[in-house]
Amino acid sequence: MHSFLPYFIMTSYYSKYPKFHVAVDCIIFGFERGRLKVLIQKRPFEPHQGEWSLMGGFVKRDEDIEEAAERVLKQLTGLQNIFMKQVGAYGSAGRDSGDRVISIAYFALVDIDRFNHDLRHEHAAYWEEIDRVPQLLFDHKEMIKDALRKLRGMISRLPVGFELLPPLFTLTQLQMLYEAILNEKIDKRNFRKRINEMPFIQKTEAVDKVSSRRGAALYRFNVESYQHEPFFRL
Amino acid sequence: MHSFLPYFIMTSYYSKYPKFHVAVDCIIFGFERGRLKVLIQKRPFEPHQGEWSLMGGFVKRDEDIEEAAERVLKQLTGLQNIFMKQVGAYGSAGRDSGDRVISIAYFALVDIDRFNHDLRHEHAAYWEEIDRVPQLLFDHKEMIKDALRKLRGMISRLPVGFELLPPLFTLTQLQMLYEAILNEKIDKRNFRKRINEMPFIQKTEAVDKVSSRRGAALYRFNVESYQHEPFFRL
DNA sequence: TCAAAAGTGTTAAGTTTACACCCATGA
DNA sequence: TCATGGGTGTAAACTTAACACTTTTGA
Numbered sequence: 122m123h124s125f126l127p128y129f130i131m132t133s134y135y136s137k138y139p140k141f142h143v144a145v146d147c148i149i150f151g152f153e154r155g156r157l158k159v160l161i162q163k164r165p166f167e168p169h170q171g172e173w174s175l176m177g178g179f180v181k182r183d184e185d186i187e188e189a190a191e192r193v194l195k196q197l198t199g200l201q202n203i204f205m206k207q208v209g210a211y212g213s214a215g216r217d218s219g220d221r222v223i224s225i226a227y228f229a230l231v232d233i234d235r236f237n238h239d240l241r242h243e244h245a246a247y248w249e250e251i252d253r254v255p256q257l258l259f260d261h262k263e264m265i266k267d268a269l270r271k272l273r274g275m276i277s278r279l280p281v282g283f284e285l286l287p288p289l290f291t292l293t294q295l296q297m298l299y300e301a302i303l304n305e306k307i308d309k310r311n312f313r314k315r316i317n318e319m320p321f322i323q324k325t326e327a328v329d330k331v332s333s334r335r336g337a338a339l340y341r342f343n344v345e346s347y348q349h350e351p352f353f354r355l
Numbered sequence: 356m357h358s359f360l361p362y363f364i365m366t367s368y369y370s371k372y373p374k375f376h377v378a379v380d381c382i383i384f385g386f387e388r389g390r391l392k393v394l395i396q397k398r399p400f401e402p403h404q405g406e407w408s409l410m411g412g413f414v415k416r417d418e419d420i421e422e423a424a425e426r427v428l429k430q431l432t433g434l435q436n437i438f439m440k441q442v443g444a445y446g447s448a449g450r451d452s453g454d455r456v457i458s459i460a461y462f463a464l465v466d467i468d469r470f471n472h473d474l475r476h477e478h479a480a481y482w483e484e485i486d487r488v489p490q491l492l493f494d495h496k497e498m499i500k501d502a503l504r505k506l507r508g509m510i511s512r513l514p515v516g517f518e519l520l521p522p523l524f525t526l527t528q529l530q531m532l533y534e535a536i537l538n539e540k541i542d543k544r545n546f547r548k549r550i551n552e553m554p555f556i557q558k559t560e561a562v563d564k565v566s567s568r569r570g571a572a573l574y575r576f577n578v579e580s581y582q583h584e585p586f587f588r589l
Numbered sequence: 590t591c592a593a594a595a596g597t598g599t600t601a602a603g604t605t606t607a608c609a610c611c612c613a614t615g616a
Numbered sequence: 617t618c619a620t621g622g623g624t625g626t627a628a629a630c631t632t633a634a635c636a637c638t639t640t641t642g643a
Contacts, residue, residue: 133454134401138413140374143446143457167368179372186446186457210444210459212377212420220367223377223420223457225444274508293621310624311606333621334614527594544597545633567594569640 146177148268151233152285157301163245174258190227199237204284228268230284277355283342291337321347380411382502385467386519391535397479408492424461433471462502464518511589517576525571555581
């Protein structure tokens, strides 16, 4: 705020215009046992305390909105430097029955194994399968729908799926992840052929013996060798 | 605002949280003589009066943010029921040097012929070619970049290009529009072949004699026959 | 009569899809 | 030994890309 007018006339150039509460809401996606999940929470404050909702919070006075989203995510997961993307701003006049609030939705992709489950319990949060999400507060369900649409549009062109997996993963896991997000079956041989052509998905020496007797090769996503690829097409 | 607490304690559940100015900024795209253009304006108020910027305005107290965007668009163009899409929210703490403002960008596609040019002059607004836009205020140039990226992602899957053209248009015009938006040459015969396969782009009896001696068939986009198509692929 | 834009098909290259069996292992 | 998930190649269908000449007409 840098007004050159005396403060007793106005506190800023814009002071005649109304102000609004601004919140962020986080759609936190995770992937577990072949299912895409989203984290929902029993709202911890009034109004509508105890109803299912997304995790959210109000933007602080001198905080970037991205920072606010990262703060909310960290509160609930303990995680930082997580892949997040803005979904959009939700600003219908009547969307929040507590007061006028303009909310900016972000989605995050987390490796569910790194998740802090004490924090999850502390916040009464719960991983729900994407197509079993109950009625949520306000327009939160629409936010999830929009976030999922955005994720779908991204997953086949940008290497974001790895954000949902542990550092080492099997091709079956990766395929199930794509199937869960795109909500369609993929042919195993065709899938592997295409993955093979992506130099930034690299086979390691390591073998996963959990999911099968025979053992499955573990792969990793190599950030460096992705650097120059503009995008791909699954 | 429906607080059940006495008004002298708090005015709403959220009253301990800060409030922010919220604005909308409009990226208004037009298409003229083979060029994609965007409307920029000499800012009519302080701070930074007279600098090039997008057309914007503050959200009113009981107004949806979409409504605010439509209002701003109407102020400048005289047009209503125009194709508009949210680009996203811009909320860096220091983005506006006048005061903290969170701005939500929308892009609009207008038929430049329907534009009210008196209003344009009144607002000191100017159609600039997309790749000749000068330095703009704050993060407005980034908003244009993001809007264009969004438009590009859309144009080949959804019939939005027509919003930029008059009701009747030639295939050459349509092709130039796609070339301008995608920023790449398209083969004429391949383009026409694909357009021919789209039942919702219909040839009319009318002929355009302006752009060539021979005359070119005029086509129109038929909304009704698009209804059931989920999307297409140019 | 010629300049300028409109209009028109075919072929080769590349991409996508469909499809079924053997392998390695632990229980 | 058998049940389970891992791993592998080819051919047909389809899509995309490359390419050049004729038509019409007003100046």
